[in-house]
Amino acid sequence: MQDRYNVKETEARWQKIWEERCAFKVTEDKSKPKFYALAMFPYPSGKLHVGHMRNYTMTDIVARYKRAQGYNVLNPMGWDAFGLPAENAAIENKTHPTKWTHTNIETMKKDLKIMGLAIDWSREITTCAPEYYKHEQKFFLDFLKEGLAYQKESVVNWDPVENTVLANEQVVDGRGWRSGAMIEHKKLTQWFLKITDFADDLLDGLNQLDGWPEKVRLMQENWIGKSKGVKFKFDIVSDSDDDGRELEVFTTRPDTIFGASFVAISPNHPLAAKLATDRKDITEFIAECNRSGTSAAMLETAEKKGFDTELEVRHPFVKDATLRVFIANFVLMDYGTGAIFGCPAHDQRDLDFARKYNLPVLPVVIPEDKDPESFSIGTEAYTGGGRLCNSDFLNDLSIEEAKAEIIKRLEKAEKGEGSTLYRLRDWGVSRQRYWGCPIPVVHCPKCGVVPVAEKDLPVTLPEDVDFNESGNPIANHPTWKKTECPTCKNPAERETDTFDTFFESSWYQFRYTDPQNTVRGFDKDKVSYWAPVDQYIGGIEHAVMHLLYARFFTRALKKCGYLDFDEPFKALFTQGMVVHETYKDNQGKWLYPEEVEHGSDGQLIKKSDSSPVTSGRIEKMSKSRKNVIGLEGVSENYGMDAARLLVLSDSPPDRDVEWTEGGIEGAWKYINRLWRLVTSFAPAKNTQIFTERGKFRAEKMRHKIHCSIHDITQDFDRFHFNKAVAHLHGISNALENFKAEKNDAVMKEGLETLVMLMAPIIPHIAEELWRKLGHEELLVNTPWPKANSTLLAVDTVTVAIQVNGKLRATITLPKDVDKALAEKTALNEPKIQKALDGKSPRKVIVVPNRIINVVV
């Protein structure tokens, strides 16, 4: 028996052996079923901490488990290397983004390697490398040809002090995060991808994605936001009446037209701009609206404000009735026509607006059981069903009938038409930033926008840029943008915008299938063999944007002939985060967990000066709050197996898990228990004879062993890793108790099964114990155990007996016993007799092998 498990030496040794034997390197092999397991790749932000571990551990389990089941498993890793933090670091630490990014990648790769993941490192990709991004520049040129990319004006957050475009997260309370200046809305010509061309297809495709969580599909469905309604035109009342100006609105509730009490347009509506030309107060109101950020959350939470333009429109169905036109800050130019009519009685926002500006509120839909005379609207709009009233020719119709009637009349009068609208907007991919992939087009004074010739790709980023100047460093570069027009050869300028970093992450899953290809993004045969990804694992925060963009990109690539399928990710799992307590010192500064300890009285104190420390909320591990646990320390003291075990134990994989000192201690103790259990096994050489009782216990043990195989296999298939850990405890506890039986054959079967079952979760110690049990072949090359169905079967079951739904007794019955016999046995049970207290049962419900409920 070995006395102690040397975790550091053991983990390092097996990682070396796996690497030396290229255990996880894969190539296309048509003789085996393939399995593509993918973890969302990391942004190289600095150091890896245990908060990052969960995603990789779960993907690793899937990869190892599927491999044991005989699949040819692709499990790659790479770096989502473009992004804003690199530019912030450049400004703050004067480090060039290239250097900062590559240094971080190096550190994080080292961290990833000590986790002992079953990754094919030969396929590593880095998105900021020209070898990677040149292919997406080619894709963009293809998208241009296919009409999937185009330019239009769109609004950005503009910091007038820094002369730069700000991300929504860089706008704090309407001000730039660094300059503190009030931000402005500025219109820029930007590149867009036509994701809306695929709106219906992306929506329909969700039905086929049965390997995705229902909630993510719902979120995408809502994001696409298909809604049927009608677009129609109001005539604008004007003094010089004959110019016949019109205002087009979109509504999903044309049935409520008789309840309309105002019309509202977006501050960015062309009509608003037109009115502003000779009205200073309107210009000011629009400017005020534009001083909040551009994000939906900011716009929607801002106080609802309107400006009465004094303009009026004619009601389309009520002769001589007019509606006032407001400019309102809650009407979005991007959605519909940028103009709406407000029906306060049946829309809460319209009602709030109407009350504020004293506009009429007329109910036009009332619940079936209400009387139109007495029905009135207070502070809450009525959005339910019912029939029409106060609506002329619509009266007494249902909502659906009324909608149809209005559409019919509008179409007949050529004033409008039924139309389907999507909330989904085209994907704006232009970013006025340095650290991204350059958009490969040239602006020529004569030819206009001209794509860069394919032979001239990649358009690489200039290295010598200045981050101290305000504005976009590429645009500021003295020479980089100067080029000649690919068509007319006259002097021209390069596009200085770069791609949104979601561009890189929209196709990286395909690049992994052919990472070294210099000619094209990936080979069609290779992508056809490996893709789509069979199991994708990542955070719920990517539920909509990244995942929707990647789904769109796949369709766009299909249209350009790169591949033959629509969906990039067959199955998706969204894992919860690792959370940790936060600490602040008496100055209110965040402290790292290692700076804090418990004082003699149990209070938290700062190690350096014993000053008091307050513990804050348990939050997602993040550098800014310093509640991070580094990997090295954990690896040094407990090993990665213990860490992997901790992030999987207890909490279900899709919920958060808390990292605590006690938790890692507990995991470490269990690792050691497993070590002692297996290494203390010393088979006797002589033949053993067992008593009847011993044979019975051995039978029980074998039943437990095979139940464990069955349970844990099922747990892995269903992503119930926390239950797999619980079931591992189950079998190891049973084996510990069984030790006393001295039954070597059954004990060996049990221990070997245990080691095979633990392998995907805690691979290092499993490999070590497998060797200790006398196996020469690597455990990573050993097939997954199969449960013996005859050993799984049981002949008796415990059945609960309830009286009026309350548990009164349990009895043991033969499995699948006759219902009548079960009922009779239950009623004869003394405890039941007592509970019945002489009353006779009115009804007895027998659920076979489970429960019997006696109703009196």
Added chain:
RNA sequence: GCGGGUGUGGCGGAAUGGUAUACGCAACGGACUUAAAAUCCGUGGAGCGAGAGCUUAUGAGGGUUCAACUCCCUCCACCCGCACCA
């Protein structure tokens, strides 16, 4: 504001509408030890009771059912996303 989710012992959590609290952590009692740590054995929702046992409990409040953590309605709290963070 809109959309999506979560809520069960002291703690993390388990439970095809069918014995609520599996498994683990912490705690307590015991063994070993000069002692401690480690390890091993045992106890354990809460309340009442000497005890057999009874009552009560899955965020709050209603409902459906022989039976509800599970299904339905209302509410509360927290978390995620909202299009230039990744």
